[in-house]
Amino acid sequence: MAYECFELEAQDGVAHLRLARPERRNAMTRAFWRELPQAVRELEARSEARVLVISSTGPHFSAGLDISLFQGGEAFDTNSLEGRQKFRAKLEELQASFHALAEARFPVIAAVQGGCIGGGVDMVSACCMRYATREAYFVIQEINLGMMADVGTFNRMPKQLPEAVMRELGYTGERLGAERAERLGFVNGLYETHEALVAGTLAVARRIAAKAPVAIAATKRMISYTRDHTVAESFAYLNALQPGIFSIEDIRRSLAAAAARRTAD
Numbered sequence: 001m002a003y004e005c006f007e008l009e010a011q012d013g014v015a016h017l018r019l020a021r022p023e024r025r026n027a028m029t030r031a032f033w034r035e036l037p038q039a040v041r042e043l044e045a046r047s048e049a050r051v052l053v054i055s056s057t058g059p060h061f062s063a064g065l066d067i068s069l070f071q072g073g074e075a076f077d078t079n080s081l082e083g084r085q086k087f088r089a090k091l092e093e094l095q096a097s098f099h100a101l102a103e104a105r106f107p108v109i110a111a112v113q114g115g116c117i118g119g120g121v122d123m124v125s126a127c128c129m130r131y132a133t134r135e136a137y138f139v140i141q142e143i144n145l146g147m148m149a150d151v152g153t154f155n156r157m158p159k160q161l162p163e164a165v166m167r168e169l170g171y172t173g174e175r176l177g178a179e180r181a182e183r184l185g186f187v188n189g190l191y192e193t194h195e196a197l198v199a200g201t202l203a204v205a206r207r208i209a210a211k212a213p214v215a216i217a218a219t220k221r222m223i224s225y226t227r228d229h230t231v232a233e234s235f236a237y238l239n240a241l242q243p244g245i246f247s248i249e250d251i252r253r254s255l256a257a258a259a260a261r262r263t264a265d
Contacts, residue, residue: 013209015049022058064118
């Protein structure tokens with residue numbers, strides 16, 4: 001399928017989705033919000049991807065929402081009950097685009113260069129892991145525009161950063177540099193150049209893709225569930241999930257491959 005805002009390819013279980021509008025700093029147009037969940041659904045339907053890497057093009061990962069979304073104003077009029085209902089519907093539509101990343105059966109990894117601003121932060125906080133170039137930075141830009149971030153940043157990021165840091169970033173709208181982000185655990189690793197970042201992130205993805213895909217999908221689901229529930233609830237969920245996905249054949253293949261010093265299939 002051809003996309004206006006993305007380039008998509010898949011090889012050996014690793015899908016690579018690139019934001020492809022560098023001339024607009026990869027700002028998120030109406031097409032972006034429609035195409036992102038379409039791409040995830042396409043990958044899931046084809047059952048080819050075991051991992052998805054999201055990278056970008058140009059000097060910045062994303063400048064966030066394209067200002068064209070604010071033109072017209074009918075979806076952002078909250079002066080009437082009808083207007084507020086339309087606003088909520090639009091909000092849920094935008095949020096669903098990033099829910100697709102969080103809920104995909106496969107892990108999603110973001111590779112961030114330059115600025116990751118506004119909606120870009122919403123996007124990468126919906127990913128399982130984040131890698132970045134050393135000069136990259138993250139900005140909760142919405143507060144600088146007089147509004148609260150509302151597409152996922154304050155729903156996911158407080159579970160990925162200490163509360164005091166989250167409040168600092170949310171209140172001030174100042175930059176979180178990549179090196180500080182790595183120290184805080186928001187970023188998994190740093191690279192010197194954009195090229196090294198993409199190559200390194202794809203290498204991580206290939207290591208994940210070499211594992212048993214059903215076990216990886218269950219692991220993603222289990223970690224996400226545990227994050228949002230008590231320890232007791234997470235054990236109950238695990239005990240329901242594990243019998244449904246446990247494969248002795250996958251274990252035998254993994255052990256045989258390890259003994260033969262080769263990659264399991």
